[in-house]
Amino acid sequence: TVVIGTMNNPGTVLLTIADFSVLEAEIEVDETDIPAVRLGQPVEITIDALPDRTYTGRVTEIGNSPIQNQNAGAGATQEATNFLVVVVVDGFIPGVRPGFTCTAEITTATRTASLAVPIQATTVREVEIDAAGRIVRESSDAGSGVLSRPASASSEPAVGGSATTREEREGVFVARQGRAVFVPVATGIAGERYFEALSGLEEGDFVITGPFEVVRNLDDGDPVDPNEADSDS
DSSP states (O other): OOOTTOOOOTTOOOOOOOOTTSOEEEEEEETTTGGGOOTTOEEEEEETTEEEEEEEEEEEEEEEEEOOOTTOOTTOOOOOOEEEEEEEESSOOTTOOTTOOEEEEEOOOOOSSOEEEEGGGOEEEEEEEOTTSOBOEEOOTTSSOEEOOOSOOOOOOOTTSOOOEEEEEEEEEEEETTEEEEEEOEEEEEOSSEEEEEESOOTTOOEEOOOHHHHHTOOTTOBOOHHHHHHHO
């Protein structure tokens, strides 16, 4: 700011003129998401002061170093690590001003045809794996099989048998012949509500989903009634 009667040294900034011909949005992206961000990826931007429209843009810069917290001292608590991503907005936005806050969604990958499964259906279970990498199951009355639960978690082979190991696998529960069957799933890209199932499921499988507590407490082999879920929907 220029004040009458004061002296300004050479190089002092008197005023800043904004160039609205090119609009840039500076986005803070979490460290867990930054590996998937690439130059040129499409972005949808929502400006807090102009909430009635969504604007588009492209990623033009990706920070190599995390954003430093200027107020963080030696005794400051650990905060989330974010990286700066610069997005050039397509076209001109009437009424925009420098310094407006915004939120952005970067599309890092797309699929035109894939199996989509609700994220809340995923869970982690410890399963027994044989030497061929297959889940060891016990036969059940329904014929679908349930995960075996040996008395010991030892991987030593029984007499005349083969070695098995206990591993944690991510997967979903599928309703088969009236029972819940845990199926390990290899996941691909994920959105806000669904993830891509690369293997383990087939189109038409009845995936069991629900509140977190319900899925967490579900055991392999528990009886389920798909018709009851249909009547509630």
